[in-house]
Amino acid sequence: xxxxxxxxxxxxxxxxxxxxxxxxxxxxxxxxxxxxxxxxxxxxxxxxxxxxxxxxxxxxxxxxxxxxxxxxxxxxxxxxxxxxxxxxxxxxxxxxxxxxxxxxxxxxxxxxxxxxxxxxxxxxxxxxxxxxxxxxxxxxxxxxxxxxxxxxxxxxxxxxxxxxxxxxxxxxxxxxxxxxxxxxxxxxxxxxxxxxxxxxxxxxxxxxxxxxxxxxxxxxxxxxxxxxxxxxxxxxxxxxxxxxxxxxxxxxxxxxxxxxxxxxxxxxxxxxxxxxxxxxxxxxxxxxxxxxxxxxxxxxxxxxxxxxxxxxxxxxxxxxxxxxxxxxxxxxxxxxxxxxxxxxxxxxxxxxxxxxxxxxxxxx
Numbered sequence: 406x407x408x409x410x411x412x413x414x415x416x417x418x419x420x421x422x423x424x425x426x427x428x429x430x431x432x433x434x435x436x437x438x439x440x441x442x443x444x445x446x447x448x449x450x451x452x453x454x455x456x457x458x459x460x461x462x463x464x465x466x467x468x469x470x471x472x473x474x475x476x477x478x479x480x481x482x483x484x485x486x487x488x489x490x491x492x493x494x495x496x497x498x499x500x501x502x503x504x505x506x507x508x509x510x511x512x513x514x515x516x517x518x519x520x521x522x523x524x525x526x527x528x529x530x531x532x533x534x535x536x537x538x539x540x541x542x543x544x545x546x547x548x549x550x551x552x553x554x555x556x557x558x559x560x561x562x563x564x565x566x567x568x569x570x571x572x573x574x575x576x577x578x579x580x581x582x583x584x585x586x587x588x589x590x591x592x593x594x595x596x597x598x599x600x601x602x603x604x605x606x607x608x609x610x611x612x613x614x615x616x617x618x619x620x621x622x623x624x625x626x627x628x629x630x631x632x633x634x635x636x637x638x639x640x641x642x643x644x645x646x647x648x649x650x651x652x653x654x655x656x657x658x659x660x661x662x663x664x665x666x667x668x669x670x671x672x673x674x675x676x677x678x679x680x681x682x683x684x685x686x687x688x689x690x691x692x693x694x695x696x697x698x699x700x701x702x703x704x705x706x707x708x709x710x711x712x713x714x715x716x717x718x719x720x721x722x723x724x725x726x727x728x729x730x731x732x733x734x735x736x737x738x739x740x741x742x743x744x745x746x747x748x749x750x751x752x753x754x755x756x757x758x759x760x761x762x763x764x765x766x767x768x769x
Contacts, residue, residue: 406442406688407701408649413438414707415731417559422715422730427654428661433611436562437673438680440617443566444624445684447573457574463753464570467705468563471745472521475709479556482713494716498553505549507534514554517564524564527551528608544608559712565614569621576625584626591619596674605670620677627681635689642696649687706738706746713737 413435419425420432430438454460479495487493493500502511510532517523530551531541544550552558576584595616598604604613611617639645656676663672691697714733718726 406684406691407694407697407699407704408646408691409653409687410439410442410701410704411707412650412653414704414711415734417708418711418715418731418734419727421559421711422718423726425727428657429654430657430660431664431669433607433669434660434673434676437611437617437620437677439562440566440569440620441624441677441681441684443569444621444626445628445688446624447570447621448577448625448628449688451577460574461570464567466749466753468521468567468570470749471706471709471741472557472560472563473519474741474745475713476518476557479713483556495556502554504534506532506551506554507537509538510551511554513538514551518554518556521560521564522567524552524555524561525612525614527555528561528612543606557709557712559708561612563708565612565617568614569618572618576622581626581629584622584629587622588619588626591616591622592674595619599670605668610670610673623678623681624684627685630685633685633689636686638690642694645691645694646697646700702742702746702750703735703738706741707734710734710737710741 413430416430416435417432419429420435450460454463483494483496487496499511502514506514510530513523513530513532514527517527527550528544529541530538531544531547531549532538532551533549541547541550544552552561555561576587579587595604598609598616604610609616639648656679660672660676663675666672711730711734714730714737717733718730721729723729
């Protein structure tokens with residue numbers, strides 16, 4: 406499972422830098438598979454925490470401390486660049502935000518930058534000085550979209566996960582039939598929206614929480630079903646990881662062709678259930694591999710820092726732009742993992758119940 410999570414994070418790096426000579430999953434596809442994995446993991450860890458407060462505290466430390474570290478770094482680098490070079494980098498849109506977008510938009514964007522929650526809402530809002538905020542069906546058509554005020558623009562997906570985590574203690578009390586209903590209703594609404602209202606496009610096909618919540622529920626549902634069987638994979642870490650990477654890329658090749666044939670939004674309705682079916686066996690096959698867990702632990706740091714890495718190579722005119730961005734992302738992510746997440750994980754471990762029968766889950 407760790408290899409899958411890191412692969413998906415690197416797919417996002419590729420999506421934000423430049424294409425590779427071979428197909429990988431798109432950023433949209435990678436994020437939606439992450440939603441499945443989050444649901445799977447949160448169902449897996451339900452018995453590890455003595456109470457809801459311990460669970461939420463652990464989630465807070467896991468999500469916010471690394472995010473605030475990177476956010477502070479981006480802010481400081483932007484301030485330094487502004488004073489030294491006259492270009493304020495990520496803060497550049499803020500120089501005229503009040504004049505262009507107005508106070509309500511600036512306040513909402515500032516709150517979302519710090520607390521994450523609401524970043525996905527900005528994809529559906531527009532703002533103009535003197536006119537307040539209003540609903541925007543397609544931010545790509547907005548002359549001054551609010552997401553330009555986000556210092557870490559990729560964190561809209563994490564904002565959706567935060568909302569899901571707040572729902573988890575409540576969802577833990579649901580039985581499988583209720584979870585199945587939470588899968589079916591958003592999927593039905595998504596199909597109706599795609600077929601009759603033209604919503605099979607960004608931001609509706611991956612940033613609209615009422616649609617995406619079904620993916621979290623699907624991950625929880627497949628984890629709760631007993632009788633998982635581990636896939637037969639090589640015991641050695643390197644051959645197993647290479648084999649899994651080849652599998653992921655093979656699925657990407659097939660999905661890219663289906664995307665072109667019927668549209669990526671419709672193809673997702675076929676391939677996301679396939680990934681949900683794959684997850685339990687993949688987890689069972691890799692659950693006891695410490696190296697695989699380290700790969701998984703790099704996924705969130707890579708997602709956090711990759712915009713910095715992509716920015717560093719933005720002006721590099723070379724076919725190696727994506728591999729260079731991947732390499733820088735991995736180096737920065739490892740520094741973040743060792744310096745911030747390692748100490749945090751040791752503290753978070755004390756929040757969990759002590760039990761030798763509870764398996765170690767990826768991304769906990």
